[in-house]
Amino acid sequence: MxxxxxxxxxxxxxxxxxxxxxxxxxxxxxxxxxxxxxxxxxxxxxxxxxxxxxxxxxxxxxxxxxxxxxxxxxxxxxxxxxxxxRTFDRNVLRQMVEKIGYEHLGNLMIETEHYVYLLRHDEALNTFFWNDRGTIVYGDPFLKLKEDPLTLIFLFHQFDPESKRKITAIVESFPGLHIRFWNLEGYAELWQGAxxxxxxxxxxxxxxxxxxxxxxxxxxxxxxxxxxxxxxxxxxxxxxxxxxxxxxxxxxxxxxxxxxxxxxxxxxxx
Missing domain, CATH: 3.40.50.1000 (HAD superfamily/HAD-like)
Structure with a gap:
């Protein structure tokens, strides 16, 4: 060899x-x-x-x-x-999510090394992620987060091209933040250059x-x-x-x- x-x-x-x-x-x-x-x-x-x-x-x-x-x-x-x-600033994330609007979110998942924060209980989301995830905490993540998270995953109600364009514009108005839409309908994840x-x-x-x-x-x-x-x-x-x-x-x-x-x-x- x-x-x-x-x-x-x-x-x-x-x-x-x-x-x-x-x-x-x-x-x-x-x-x-x-x-x-x-x-x-x-x-x-x-x-x-x-x-x-x-x-x-x-x-x-x-x-x-x-x-x-x-x-x-x-x-x-x-x-x-x-x-x-390379964590996200949770205060910046809160501002970004508020700008997008909670009314546009089917769900929101934010993770630290040991905790998963879900905006609301969702059996489909639990089934999709359960084997990979740790302790789940339900409710508005930004009222419960005690540390900056490693990842943020969205589930959007609207997934048409115009909605994606508007969401992308909001996310990228925050320096260093980007969004990646999945092939899986409705899902997207946040990422940053570093x-x-x-x-x-x-x-x-x-x-x-x-x-x-x-x-x-x-x-x-x-x-x-x-x-x-x-x-x-x-x-x-x-x-x-x-x-x-x-x-x-x-x-x-x-x-x-x-x-x-x-x-x-x-x-x-x-």
């Missing part, structure tokens, strides 16, 4: 995971062998730490985790790794002195764009969002349900 040591960044949903949220035995065993050979395998996801850590344990590897789309980079297996956090997967991966690469030329990143969705563009080998999953393809340098032949990442890794790491 290659003497060069690589940092391999893996998105979870639509990339490492199959559509039913599994890691196939073939992919698991191959990644485990790469980890044993000294390569650094980093899960980079919009999910919280507890979800990413569970999949990392399944892989049988130890490395930092980039979670909440880069807002938190940490290593539960290494107490000496300097945790990197808090993307790219920043998290770059931070890990610097920590381990791995050059950008030895970074391989796999992703499929809008929140992977910056990471794919920055990595020397940014790899788009062939099941991915078409608009994301232009940010990558390579693409997989197979999709996430058929061990898509393995083919590219075998070409790059020999």
């Amino acid at each position: 290659s003497k060069d040591k690589y940092l391999i960044a893996l998105d979870l949903d639509g990339t490492l995971l199959t559509d039913d949220k599994r890691i196939t035995p073939k992919t698991r065993d191959y990644l485990n062998s790469l980890g044993a050979a000294g390569h650094t395998i980093v899960i980079a996801t919009g999910r919280p730490l507890r979800a990413a850590y569970s999949y990392q344990q399944e892989l049988g590897i130890k490395a930092p985790l980039v979670t909440y789309n880069g807002a938190l980079t940490s290593d539960p297996s290494n107490p000496h790794f300097p945790k990197r956090t 808090s993307t997967k790219k920043e998290g991966i770059e931070y890990v690469a610097d920590y381990y002195n791995i050059p950008q030329s030895n970074v391989i990143a796999f992703g499929d969705a809008e929140n992977d764009k910056e990471m794919l563009a920055w990595a020397k080998y940014g790899v788009w999953m062939n099941n991915g969002v078409p608009s994301v393809k232009e940010y990558a340098k390579m693409k997989t032949v197979k999709d996430n349900n058929n061990d898509g990442i393995i083919g590219v890794l075998k070409k790059l790491i020999k």
Whole structure:
């Protein structure tokens, strides 16, 4: 196997995971062998730490985790790794949400490392996020938040192009804030320039002195764009969002349900 040591960044949903949220035995065993050979395998996801850590344990590897789309980079297996956090100012978020108007929100979810704040009980939202989340607190988050959060997810009543345009204009009137609309109807997430997967991966690469030329990143969705563009080998999953393809340098032949990442890794790491 290659003497060069690589940092391999893996998105979870639509990339490492199959559509039913599994890691196939073939992919698991191959990644485990790469980890044993000294390569650094980093899960980079919009999910919280507890979800990413569970999949990392399944892989049988130890490395930092980039979670909440880069807002938190940490290593539960290494107490000496300097945790990197990029939180939102909760007072600014409150002003932004008030400007959007609570009447336009089906729900609002705000997370810190240990708590999930939901504007109102929503069984569909609970089902969607429950396995990934910690303690849930209901009610207006801004009356209960005691620390600056890592992420904010909206569920909007109106999701037409004009509504999206107006919402985007409001969000971007606050310096450094941006909004990313999901393919899932009604949902959108807040992000800021210093808090993307790219920043998290770059931070890990610097920590381990791995050059950008030895970074391989796999992703499929809008929140992977910056990471794919920055990595020397940014790899788009062939099941991915078409608009994301232009940010990558390579693409997989197979999709996430058929061990898509393995083919590219075998070409790059020999």
